[in-house]
Amino acid sequence: MLNAIMLAAALTYAHPEQLVDTAWVAAHARDANVRVLDVRRTGYEAGHIPDALFLDPESVRDPQNRPTFLLAAETFAREMGRLGISNRTRVILYDDRGGLLASRVWWVLNAYGHANVALVNGGWTQWTADKRPTTTAVPPVAAATFRATLQRAWLATADDVFRAIGKPGTRILDARTVAEMDGSDTRLSARGGVIPSAIGVYWEDLLDPQTKQFKSADDLAALYAAHGITKADRVIAYCWVGHRSAVDLFALHLLGFEHLQNYLGSWEEWSARADLPTTPYQKR
Secondary structure: OHHHHHHHOOOOOOOHHHEEOHHHHHHHOOOOOEEEEEOOOOOOOOOEOOOOEEOOHHHHEOOOOOOOOEOOHHHHHHHHHHOOOOOOOEEEEEOOOOOOOHHHHHHHHHHOOOOOEEEEOOHHHHHHHOOOOOEOOOOOOOOOOOOOOOOHHHEEOHHHHHHHOOOOOEEEEEOOOHHHHHOOOOOOOOOOOEOOOOEEOOHHHHEOOOOOOEOOHHHHHHHHHHOOOOOOOEEEEEOOOOHHHHHHHHHHHHHOOOOEEEEOOHHHHHOOOOOOOOEOOOOO
16 A cells, blocks of 8 residues: 555656657657757767757857857758757757757757757667667758747856856756866866856766766756755756756756756856956865
8 A cells, every 4th residue: 555655646747648658759750840850969960860950969069150159040941941850849868878969959949939849768778778770861851930039047148157156046066076066087177166056067978878868857956955956946057068057957947947057158258357256165
């Protein structure tokens, strides 16, 4: 009886439609209102999910366009239209990194007003593990009209983050490795450390290490609760260039968190600006 009660009390994703399995993709990739996008950095030409088109995952961020680092709305709209995506298209994304690349594209689509988008749970890793068919053929595509309208609530700039430091009800979340945060791995950054008041929630802790699928709602909720992050909080996430932070935001969105922002400039911008404060990382 106790086990039955515990099972009934198990959490479910608040947005299960944003995560699809390989069976769903196999059944719906050719639907007229569905567009599957392969956002791996390499490998599309060697084999991909049938009917998928390639989108360079780095093409959705403009390192010169401060303070947002987003593509101009008209540029992004033109790229989506080229891929046959309209504002009515259901967009399905996959990569080979457990959502590392797909999540940032998911976030950019939401930031430009397109919420009808999902990730393939486990991505290319799960597709090949399930022995699903692959192809090297590039499907034909008819251009579409996409209108991009920036939803400012999804985005944080450096100024937004600076004003959020230590602010009650706001959580700044760092999705980088401990080595990056404690400064032993500075990558290309000018300095180590973290943004003051930031909480470290490493993005890969959200995934099953073998399948690269997202953990259960119970496990994800417990992870964020352990860091004192609640649904009432406004969460601003960052990493190096907004990839890993988007994975955290996707997981939080799955759980039903509503106040989510990605700092797309991330540590690449923050660490290079002497006017912005940093602090040594302290494990919580």
